[in-house]
Amino acid sequence: MxxxxxxxxxxxxxxxxxxxxxxxxxxxxxxxxxxxxxxxxxxxxxxxxxxxxxxxxxxxxxxxxxxxxxxxxxxxxxxxxxxxxxxxxxxxxxxxxxxxxxxxxxxxxxxxxxxxxxxxxxxxxxxxxxxxxxxxxxxxxxxxxxxxxxxxxxxxxxxxxxxxxxxxxxxxxxxxxxxxxxxxxxxxxxxxxxxxxxGAASGSVERDRRVAAACGQAFLEHALPVAVEAAGLHLDGWVAEPAFSRSQADLQYFFVNGRMVRDKLVGHAVRQAYKDVLYGGRHPAFVLFLTLDPERVDVNVHPTKHEVRFRDGRSVHDFLFRALHEALAGARAGRPEHQPAASPTPAAAWPVSRRTMALNLREPAGDPYGELARAGAASVAPPPLAGSAVAPAAPPDVEAEPQMPPLGYAVAQIHGIYILAQSARGLVLVDMHAAHERITYERMKAALESGEGIRSQPLLVPVTVRLSEREAGCAEDQADFFRGVGIGLERSGPGSVVVRQVPALLRDADAGQLVRDLVADLLEHGTSRRVEERINEGLATLACHGSVRANRQLTLPEMNALLRDMERTERSGQCNHGRPTWVELGLAELDALFLRGR
The missing domain is CATH 3.30.565.10 (Histidine kinase-like ATPase, C-terminal domain)
Structure with a gap:
């Protein structure tokens, strides 16, 4: 033709x-x-x-x-x-x-x-x-x-x-x-x-009502407000607490300059922010609005305009991750639930730069319980209670308390696993191992991030990694990035690099596979957090081994100290694997169980 x-x-x-x-x-x-x-x-x-x-x-x-x-x-x-x-x-x-x-x-x-x-x-x-x-x-x-x-x-x-x-x-x-x-x-x-x-919304209360009408009142009740601005990027909206996760990705709304989009870079940043607070197979819920200079985003990618391309995808990815990571840090145990979250309000700008980490941590000391007795309690590890799975005691006089803490006060320990506490709203059950695991993990991460870089360890035998020419070129161009995460490498040929040092905590990792994964992330997203994720996995293992074990009998002061630590610790509503660390039954729920008032 x-x-x-x-x-x-x-x-x-x-x-x-x-x-x-x-x-x-x-x-x-x-x-x-x-x-x-x-x-x-x-x-x-x-x-x-x-x-x-x-x-x-x-x-x-x-x-x-x-x-x-x-x-x-x-x-x-x-x-x-x-x-x-x-x-x-x-x-x-x-x-x-x-x-x-x-x-x-x-x-x-x-x-x-x-x-x-x-x-x-x-x-x-x-x-x-x-x-x-x-x-x-x-x-x-x-x-x-x-x-x-x-x-x-x-x-x-x-x-x-x-x-x-x-x-x-x-x-x-x-x-x-x-x-x-x-x-x-x-x-x-x-x-x-x-x-x-x-109906049209003119104020924050009406805007909340619009969100509740579109996403359900339950979403708003479990939502954490986000309002962050940095480097010409502004993000506001709501992210749901990890406990409000979904079996499907059906409650995820992301807008760029008012345009609803489905973007792989955005999805990756969100998943990374939820990584160690979401149980496997679950999906986060969020309503987020990103505003930036129209010249920094290309909306002419596809006829349906569902996809966009950012001029500097790496900075956008890092900005989104940090903003959501900080918002989720506010999901502490004891946060009053079933109350609509306030609309986002302007927050102070903060830098987008990557946090540095230092591998100068030692494994926790043999007795991990000493810290539990802080907050005015005795700091000695108690002997096990003989012949009882419950540590009986009376809680403080809650009537005399001017303001009861969110998680209340411990009443007993059940089967050596759970802490039973009385709160102002009802009854609280805490998985003591999961809770202490999160507390220990967050402290180790904070100590790690307070240093001045990742301590590296030279490899006794350098590892040659075979890559495509494009991948090897990327590794060479991103040499500063690799040094920043503790990996020393140099190009050794058109399609290969030699790895000479790795982070000390990852000395037993497959260096070749790690480099290939990092290069793949850099080519796809412009950035990668795989090293930090691997290190965090190692910290999570240390935290698990260094936390209160089942059947360890605690005194009331130690139990109360753990509750207070949960209230102060970021992301303490979930353990490192995304499972909940505590649940609460309100008085109305307890009354319903016993048909009171009927």
């Missing part, structure tokens, strides 16, 4: 294959157009999961009647004009393909009116067959009706799911956009039944 230009219809349907994946894709493009037009109220009506009808009505600026035909043609837009505009795109849409693509696979009607005109105008398109515009009654704003989606491409309709599934995607999309724009009212109906009514 000779080379020839494609017809407009074929070109539009090819574009539709990239932009219009399912009904939710149509809703996304139409809603983004409404928001770019300055809408403050958006109504979405759907029938048949979006296949029979999608109607989006807004109160935005509207479209001039002379531009209605252009709005439905390819590569026509009001949002950019010059090549330089692509370097700082501030609108949600800009490619000028959406309406033309949607119109090529549906029966589309576009009705709009600007403030300056006394009446609206309407244009209809059926599979790219366009009718001339005609007058129509319409308030200021725009209404787009999309009927019979994929009527002329039956093969595409076969790939759609059930009506319920397709509408579920639409509902999720509206929730996401509503989170990004709390100043806009969003209403969603399906088959003439109102499903969502999200």
């Amino acid at each position: 000779r080379i020839h230009p494609l017809s407009t219809r074929v070109a539009n349907q090819i574009a539709a294959g990239e932009v219009v994946e399912r009904p939710a894709s149509v809703v996304k493009e139409l809603l983004e157009n409404s928001l770019d037009a300055g809408a403050r109220r958006v109504e979405v009506e759907v029938e048949g999961g979006g296949v029979r009808l999608i109607r989006v009505r807004d109160d935005g600026q509207g479209i001039h009647p002379d531009d209605l035909g252009l709005a439905l043609s390819r590569h026509a837009t009001s949002k950019i004009s010059e090549v330089d505009d692509l370097a700082h795109v501030a609108s949600l849409g800009f490619r000028g393909e959406a309406l033309a693509s949607i119109a090529s696979v549906s029966r589309l009607t576009l009705t709009s009116r600007t403030e300056a005109l006394p009446q609206g105008w309407r244009i209809e398109v059926e599979g790219s067959a366009e009718r001339p515009p005609a007058p129509a009654a319409h308030p200021r704003g725009t209404t787009v009706e999309v009927r019979d989606l994929f009527f002329n491409t039956p093969a595409r309709r076969k790939f759609l799911r059930t009506e319920k599934t397709e509408f579920g995607h639409i509902e999720e999309l509206v929730r996401r956009l509503a989170l990004a724009r709390p100043d806009v009212t969003f209403n969603l109906s399906h088959n003439q039944r109102r499903v969502l009514e999200l």
Whole structure:
């Protein structure tokens, strides 16, 4: 076949294959157009999961009647004009393909009116067959009706799911956009039944209400606020406590300059921040908004605009990791639960630079219990109690206490494993080994990070690592990074490097595999925390061996000292493996167990 230009219809349907994946894709493009037009109220009506009808009505600026035909043609837009505009795109849409693509696979009607005109105008398109515009009654704003989606491409309709599934995607999309724009009212109906009514939020309380409506009240009750700014990057929003993890990654919302994205770099930074507080196979929940100069992010990566590319991915990754890592550090044992977290407030800026670490730790002393008796208690290790799994005693006079600590006071030790305490809200159970393991681990990490670098150990026999030329070049270019994490290496050939020293705590690790993993991370994300992770794994092992073991009988002062340490220690709500260290039963729950008040 000779080379020839494609017809407009074929070109539009090819574009539709990239932009219009399912009904939710149509809703996304139409809603983004409404928001770019300055809408403050958006109504979405759907029938048949979006296949029979999608109607989006807004109160935005509207479209001039002379531009209605252009709005439905390819590569026509009001949002950019010059090549330089692509370097700082501030609108949600800009490619000028959406309406033309949607119109090529549906029966589309576009009705709009600007403030300056006394009446609206309407244009209809059926599979790219366009009718001339005609007058129509319409308030200021725009209404787009999309009927019979994929009527002329039956093969595409076969790939759609059930009506319920397709509408579920639409509902999720509206929730996401509503989170990004709390100043806009969003209403969603399906088959003439109102499903969502999200009123505009003007203050922090109403914004919290919007988050609760979109993500559930339980998320807000377990959310930790985030508000950090550094090096031209600003992150705010909410991250859920590790205890509120999910079996699926279905409650993760991330926005870049108001645009919802799914980005591998962002996902990696979040996973790293949750690494040693989340139980295996669980997923964190978060609603986060990253704001930065539009010139520092490329949004023109994919037609659907779900993906972005950061100009300096390494600094963004490090910023996100540090911000979330610090936020999760506030999830200490005893934090009052079931209270909505406050909206993020501005926080002092902090540097993004990598923390240094020093391997100058020794294994904990043989008796790990001495520290437990701090906070005014006797510091001697007690002898085991004979013949009893419970250490009986009376708690302090809680009525006389001016303010009871969050975890209360110890009452007894149960089966040599759990500490039973009475709190102001009810009853607290603590897994003493898991709790002390986290306390010991955090102290060892703090001591490690207070040094001036990682102590390295030369290898008796240097290790040659075979790499591709690209990987070897990366290792050579990132020599400073490798030195910073305690690895000494040099390039020995086009596709090889020689490792001469490694961190002392990783002297028994596979040096070759470690270098290959680090290089892979550097090529993919621009940074790597594998060495720090390996070191932390070693510290976790030391902390486990140096912590209170099961069947070790503790005195009440020691138990209370452990509770106070939990309240002071970062991330003490979970052990190093992500399992909970304590649970609480409120008085109402205890009353319900015994049918009190019935």
